[in-house]
Amino acid sequence: MELFKYMEQYDYEQLVFCQDEQSGLKAIIAIHDTTLGPALGGTRMWTYENEEAAIEDALRLARGMTYKNAAAGLNLGGGKTVIIGDPRKDKNEEMFRAFGRYIQGLNGRYITAEDVGTTVEDMDLIHEETDFVTGISPAFGSSGNPSPVTAYGVYKGMKAAAKAAFGTDSLEGKTIAVQGVGNVAYNLCKHLHEEGAQLIVTDINKDSVQRAVEDFGAKAVDPDDIYDQECDIYAPCALGATINDVTIPKLKAKVIAGAANNQLRETHHGDLIHEMGIVYAPDYVINAGGVINVADELYGYNADRAMKKVEGIYQNIERVIEISNRDAIPTYKAADRLAEERIERMRKSRSQFLQNGQHILSRR
Numbered sequence: 001m002e003l004f005k006y007m008e009q010y011d012y013e014q015l016v017f018c019q020d021e022q023s024g025l026k027a028i029i030a031i032h033d034t035t036l037g038p039a040l041g042g043t044r045m046w047t048y049e050n051e052e053a054a055i056e057d058a059l060r061l062a063r064g065m066t067y068k069n070a071a072a073g074l075n076l077g078g079g080k081t082v083i084i085g086d087p088r089k090d091k092n093e094e095m096f097r098a099f100g101r102y103i104q105g106l107n108g109r110y111i112t113a114e115d116v117g118t119t120v121e122d123m124d125l126i127h128e129e130t131d132f133v134t135g136i137s138p139a140f141g142s143s144g145n146p147s148p149v150t151a152y153g154v155y156k157g158m159k160a161a162a163k164a165a166f167g168t169d170s171l172e173g174k175t176i177a178v179q180g181v182g183n184v185a186y187n188l189c190k191h192l193h194e195e196g197a198q199l200i201v202t203d204i205n206k207d208s209v210q211r212a213v214e215d216f217g218a219k220a221v222d223p224d225d226i227y228d229q230e231c232d233i234y235a236p237c238a239l240g241a242t243i244n245d246v247t248i249p250k251l252k253a254k255v256i257a258g259a260a261n262n263q264l265r266e267t268h269h270g271d272l273i274h275e276m277g278i279v280y281a282p283d284y285v286i287n288a289g290g291v292i293n294v295a296d297e298l299y300g301y302n303a304d305r306a307m308k309k310v311e312g313i314y315q316n317i318e319r320v321i322e323i324s325n326r327d328a329i330p331t332y333k334a335a336d337r338l339a340e341e342r343i344e345r346m347r348k349s350r351s352q353f354l355q356n357g358q359h360i361l362s363r364r
């Protein structure tokens with residue numbers, strides 16, 4: 001990958017490589033755009049095939065956060081971190097504290113939170129070194145684990161997408177194929193089960209599958225078999241790029257609505273599913289619940305205020321579908337347009353000098 005060429009193509013601001021031999025920390029912080037505010041995005045810990053794959057993931061996820069935060073109406077830019085390593089084996093206290101010091105060094109340009117492979121406990125360790133971290137323990141006045149809130153937002157957005165496809169937003173009796181039943185999807189399955197949906201689940205982790213079978217009467221299938229299940233809704237809730245040339249011909253669902261980031265391998269896959277008449281709830285619109293929740297910490301966390309905003313994901317998905325129908329464009333393009341227009345409006349609006357923070361003169 002020609003890094004600067006890639007960064008120029010998608011207008012990235014900054015890429016930070018963090019290395020700490022003692023703890024084994026190898027992290028990449030990508031800051032995509034801070035037009036709307038500091039970059040807020042989670043930290044993913046994953047075993048990447050090689051360093052290039054990790055860099056690419058950080059870059060793609062960071063750009064996704066710019067769009068997610070803009071479309072959710074947050075005054076925040078987009079960034080993301082990946083830590084290279086196995087979250088089950090390679091974590092230690094020094095690693096997250098060393099990472100916290102790197103975040104502190106960015107002086108607020110980047111604020112982190114959880115993503116795949118990281119937990120509230122990891123965020124608490126980061127918090128030992130910096131205040132620029134959200135989703136820490138509620139005892140610190142924080143919002144805690146964002147996953148249940150993300151799940152609730154996905155549930156709401158799925159209902160809005162179902163309404164467009166089936167004429168009703170009731171999920172009772174609908175068959176929903178859920179890929180990955182981790183932190184977000186377990187909570188999503190709970191809402192779906194309570195509403196009377198039939199669940200088909202898969203995961204590479206057998207214990208997670210077993211839990212969903214036991215708790216929600218879900219039918220379990222092998223990971224490769226999730227795509228061609230007879231179902232109404234496909235909910236990708238694992239990693240990205242699962243909507244691609246190989247999987248699209250297998251899909252039988254009328255709706256795609258799930259928590260995973262970067263669901264489309266390439267944008268033309270969004271065109272393809274649109275042509276097939278599938279209602280696609282754009283990933284970064286439907287899965288914004290977690291970031292909406294942690295972002296509320298910047299105002300002094302208030303759960304009621306945050307949840308009211310998360311409820312709005314239903315209307316956000318409706319709006320995207322409306323634009324898609326009105327302008328005869330795929331939903332992913334409608335969502336991009338909403339996000340890009342907001343960023344452009346802010347970029348162009350008159351800039352006036354305002355002193356934020358402590359001016360040296362104010363210390364006298």
Ligand SMILES: NC(=O)c1ccc[n+]([C@@H]2O[C@H](COP(=O)([O-])OP(=O)(O)OC[C@H]3O[C@@H](n4cnc5c(N)ncnc54)[C@H](O)[C@@H]3O)[C@@H](O)[C@H]2O)c1
Pocket residue numbers: 114115116117146147148150179180181182183184185202203204205208223237238239240259260261287288290291
């Ligand atoms: N946690 C949040 O609040 C949040 C917010 C927005 C978006 N997301 C996105 O939602 C997705 C899930 O996040 P999470 O926090 O639940 O992570 P998680 O790690 O708890 O869950 C992911 C699950 O997917 C499984 N998985 C991985 N590869 C798979 C495959 N090929 N087939 C089947 N299962 C597979 C994993 O074993 C795991 O159980 C991620 O893409 C994440 O970026 C999460």
Ligand SMILES: CC(C)C[C@H](N)C(=O)O
Pocket residue numbers: 040041042043068112113114115116135146261287288290291294
């Ligand atoms: C800020 C976090 C809650 C980020 C979350 N992992 C997301 O992708 O939206």
